[in-house]
Amino acid sequence: SQELEQSPQSLIVQEGKNLTINCTSSKTLYGLYWYKQKYGEGLIFLMMLQKGGEEKSHEKITAKLDEKKQQSSLHITASQPSHAGIYLCGAGSTSYDKVIFGPGTSLSVIP
Amino acid sequence: DSGVTQTPKHLITATGQRVTLRCSPRSGDLSVYWYQQSLDQGLQFLIQYYNGEERAKGNILERFSAQQFPDLHSELNLSSLELGDSALYFCASSVGLAGGLETQYFGPGTRLLVL
Numbered sequence: 772s773q774e775l776e777q778s779p780q781s782l783i784v785q786e787g788k789n790l791t792i793n794c795t796s797s798k799t800l801y802g803l804y805w806y807k808q809k810y811g812e813g814l815i816f817l818m819m820l821q822k823g824g825e826e827k828s829h830e831k832i833t834a835k836l837d838e839k840k841q842q843s844s845l846h847i848t849a850s851q852p853s854h855a856g857i858y859l860c861g862a863g864s865t866s867y868d869k870v871i872f873g874p875g876t877s878l879s880v881i882p
Numbered sequence: 883d884s885g886v887t888q889t890p891k892h893l894i895t896a897t898g899q900r901v902t903l904r905c906s907p908r909s910g911d912l913s914v915y916w917y918q919q920s921l922d923q924g925l926q927f928l929i930q931y932y933n934g935e936e937r938a939k940g941n942i943l944e945r946f947s948a949q950q951f952p953d954l955h956s957e958l959n960l961s962s963l964e965l966g967d968s969a970l971y972f973c974a975s976s977v978g979l980a981g982g983l984e985t986q987y988f989g990p991g992t993r994l995l996v997l
Contacts, residue, residue, distance in 0.1 A: 804985065813884065813972060814925075814988040859925065869915070869938050870986060872925040 775862055775873035783879045789848050792876045794860030796841040802863035803843045804870065805834050807856045814859065817845075847878075855880045885909065886989035888973050894995045900961040903992045907954055907975030913937070914956040915976070915986060916948055920969040931956055932978075963996045970994075 774797045784790050794803070802821055806814040818827045823838030831848045847854055857877050861870040885908035895901055907914050916928040918941075927940035931950035942948075945963075950956040960967060970993050974986035 802984075806988070811970065811991075811993065813886075813990040814974075815884075816985055816987060819985050869927045869930060869940060871927065874924045 775860055775871060777858075777860060777873040777876045779876060780874070781877040781879075783881065784850050786851060786880050786882050787849055789846065790850055790878070791847075792845045792858050792878070794843045794845070794862075794873050796862050798841070800836070800838060800841055800843070800862050802870075803834075803836050804861040805832075805843070805845050806859045806861065806872075808859060808875070809856045817858075850878075850880045852880045852882055854878060884987040884989065886973060886975050886987050888971075888989035888992050890992060891990065892993050892995075894997065895963060896997055897963055897965060899963050899996075900959065901963065901994065903958040903960070903971055903973075903994075905956045905958070905973030905975075905989060907956070907973075908987055911975035911977050911987070912954065913976045913978060913984070914950055914954070915974040916942075916956070916958050917972040917974065918969045919972060919991075923969075925972075928958070960994070965996050968994055968996045 776795045778793045804819050805817040808814045820836035826835045833846045836843045857875045859875045861872045887906045889904045912933045915930045919925045928942040929948050930938040934950050945961050948958045970991045972991045973989045976984040976986045
């Protein structure tokens with residue numbers, strides 16, 4: 772079955788610093804999603820990537836998809852305390868019928 | 883606000899009991915998904931309904947069942963509850979059928995605590 776790995780597992784950065792979170796799939800990626808979750812709350816959709824080489828940005832968050840490496844990266848520029856939370860990547864399963872999620876990366880931003 | 887609503891927000895019950903979680907999808911969305919999130923298992927897909935019909939199943943226990951009604955709201959029924967069923971249960975919705983290729987919008991979740 773398809774699995775998603777995320778690295779790092781957790782991250783603590785100083786406010787203003789840049790950071791990158793990676794998501795790697797064990798199988799071919801069909802649709803890659805990034806969500807953010809505050810502890811104990813619902814998931815907030817950030818962006819979806821579908822094509823190899825695709826790159827999307829929302830405010831200070833940029834995500835890229837490398838189909839060949841079966842990997843996506845999420846980059847935050849000039850981090851702020853509001854960026855703190857758990858970032859989850861999700862990918863469409865090979866049968867297209869469901870999304871499988873990674874274990875999440877916990878981000879803390881120190882003012 | 884994603885537009886997906888879930889009730890109740892919190893639920894505390896005892897082992898062996900049965901509970902029902904409710905979800906209303908975003909206006910216009912025909913698919914509803916149920917997920918379970920726990921510390922040790924992460925976010926696990928349980929089941930998907932599309933326009934009233936079951937479309938995909940994940941790691942859903944036989945003690946759990948779901949349905950989607952004509953007005954498209956969905957209910958997740960959990961019975962013979964065990965301590966290990968304590969988790970956050972999320973509902974998500976999307977426009978169409980291709981659950982793996984469509985953006986899913988998540989509700990705020992129902993926190994279930996089984997004592």
